[in-house]
Amino acid sequence: MQWTEVSLQTTHEQADTIADILYSAGAQGVAMEDPLLINQLRSSGTWELCDIPEQQNTEVVTVTAYYPDDDKLNERLEYISNEVKAVEERIGTKCVFRNPLFRTLCEQDWANEWKQYFHVTHVGRRLVIKPSWESYDAKPEELVIEIDPGMAFGTGTHHTTSMCMAELENIITPEAEVFDVGCGSGILAIAAAKLGAKSVVAVDIDANAVRIAKENIAQNGLSGAITVKEGDLLHGTEGKADVIIANIIADIIIMLLPDIPQKLKAGGKFLASGIIEEREADVAAAAEKAGLKVIKVNHKGGWSAMLMEMK
DSSP, X not given: OEEEEEEEEEOTTTHHHHHHHHHHTTOSOEEEEOHHHHHHHHHTTOOOSSOOOOOSOTTOEEEEEEEESSTTHHHHHHHHHHHHHHHHHHHTSOSBSSOOEEEEEEHHHHHHGGGGGOOOEEETTTEEEEOTTSOOOOOTTOEEEEOOOTTSSOOXXXXXXXXXXXXXXXXXXXXXXXXXXXOTTXXXXXXXXXXXXXXXXXXXXXXXXXXXXXXXXXXXXXXXXXXXXXXXGGGGOXXXXXXXXXXXXXXXXXXXXXXXXXXEEEEEEEEEEEEEGGGHHHHHHHHHHHTEEEEEEEEETTEEEEEXXXX
């Protein structure tokens, strides 16, 4: 089925009104891109989920909805146009800055469009990440991870993940027992197993991530080496580990740190990533309070990966 994307640019004051019009026209959901809100989140110190730059034009809010290309589409679009005109007549000024923008999409486009950005990637000295739809002739020393992230975070191309993978090459030993907390697609658990870890437990609170991680692990022939569990951080693990990985965000890592000493074996390492550089000092202070010392920090693209051990 094809769909039509309808985007309107409006003011902050009229954004909710425009969203209501799009809903009334039959949209199942409406997306609102507010640059002022994005900048507020960036400056709050908690914006860590992606690399969206600071927004320059904060006066324009973009409201977007999707409609099926069926026999009611023209009727829906005419309704939207008439309702916008009625609002403008009522308030005495234009509330939409330019004509609506239209784009035709297919369901297959939504499922596959992102694939054009995900290709074979080399990480560290030996690890190679390969999407299933591409072929690659590996060198004898290379360890190939075949992964399709689906709806779970983790292709290995983001700075936070690639720094973790490169550091795992340095700390994984044949006797290492590993906990991957907030495993997402399972890529770091797979990397640890490929690097020769004795055992790996991958945990995520999201049931969808757990399902996708299991699929990716099976695709790499590692179902016998990696156990995937649904759980909240370390609450999904039993015993202690030689290496604990948490590629999440600074606030969650700070919350996790007090539990690390009870779950880490003597001489073990805690690898934390997903930390924007501005929050590095906060994480280091929390580590100190929890009885851990930071022994190495890597930086890439404004992000930090911190390797810790017990004092």
